[in-house]
Amino acid sequence: MATPSATASAFGARDHARAQQGTKSDTMPVLPASSWPTPPEGIVSEDLVWAETVAGGSYTHKVLARGTELRLTDLTGDACAHVLLYSADRPWERLNAADTVKVLWSAYLGEGHLLLSDQGRVLASITEDTSGRHDALTGTSTLARNTERYGDGTPQSASPAGRELFKLAALKNGLGPRDIPPSVSFFQGVRITADGTTEFTGSAGSGRSVTLRAEQPLTALIVNVPHPLDPRPTYICGHLEVLAYRARPTTPADALWDVTPEGRRAFLNTAEHLTARGIA
Template sequence: MATATRTTYGARDHARAQEGARAEAMPVVPATDWPEPPCEAGYLVWAETVAGGNYTHRVLARGTELRLTDPGGDACAHLLLYVDGRPWERLNAADTVKVQWNAYLRAGGLLLSDQGRVLATLIADTAGRHDALCGTSTLVRNTHRYGDGTPQSASPAGRELLTLAALKNGLEPRDLPPSLSFFQGVEVRDDGTLEFTGSAGPGASVTLRAEQDLTVLIANVPHPLDPRPSYVSTPLEVLAWRAAPTTPGDPLWEATPEGRRAYANTADFLAARGQS
């Protein structure tokens, strides 16, 4: 043990001396201190850089916009969404694909629950390489590929990290459905096999709009089909700011019959709870 931290007073003084220190990957508190925010002054509510092989979580109000950015070109954001206070209503990757007749996530797409309601709208996308089919990595697979997959290892699995994020929000491992992956894509070939299409490249971003109050869980780990033998995962930038939900008349609301129904289901549900 270092001499300076051998006593309680020494440990306290050492800890206090770290005040104001910055690391490459950490939250900015308050979020409004983030340099060059993408919104009006004072509207930023979440600003964080998530290291490769790490995770984050937050509760966001309805209407909040969430932007994920891959600055280095090797981030992969594995995302889960839950209605805050109603964790049994959660992201359903199968319905997100099935209801919209599209296996590929793109701008204008809706992230759906199994209640036929919209959790979030994908309002902007400069990446074009995402995945709604494979889910995230597991302890067994990462142990086989990299030698370890536990959260404290150098190659943590996405499911293990999402489990930690879930526990911090009163959720259990059984509450973890298949996740969506942003910035690392796959394509379905004619024979039904999945081909990994790699990264969208440095600077790619996606922006989601919360259509209900949401608990957001994110793990930043390599895609499970990434063929590279080493564990490659670069930082992920997370920014969120106050905005407004999608409403009737918005082109996104009116884009498809399936979308209109999902938005209408959401509005009807919220109206019964006294929310507009």
């Protein structure tokens, strides 16, 4: 750390800042993304558009083109990726966790599942999943609950709440607290038992990943904080790897279009919307 005298003047502060050039942090975005040392198998480095490691208790965000694939990896077995998606230039159309579960007749996210907007359109599809431990029912943690459990839930604390970090990510994309709906989360599982109670099933282990494909231009907000049902008394959350790369959206020839009648209708709604706007 620089001493106070070293950065007391504008010139000292400038010199200190410039001295950081070339240093690396394991939780800073890699720029350009193509310099990421280990692209996913079958992906050339030049196709990477986002490469970042998100520490526990932190967040990230990015605007993604239609067809981009977003791969999230739990590096330690303790990450929990809470995700919100918005139509990139129409943020009032956003992820609807209730419809994602209700319309597709499945409470459990996994490969082939569609993430739906409140307009009945497909925001993203899950193309790969090696974890199987996800949650579309609970949402993320709150300031009040984290303060009760850990003693603090503010963004600058050692135990920031997911909703508080979503507010910061939203603000950087011109959105406010009223624009934050219930989120879905990946890598910490929740099941509903026969008597209707919620069972926390935890992680499937380190190195597991899930890949989402953007079916229209998206703004993605990602928060990495402990799941609100995690029973451990301390705030534990491991690193999350975030990689995005150029790919292609689904087409009517893709089997994913016809998995369910409801899914096909959602894809048709999406195609009609994008075609009318000249995007597809």
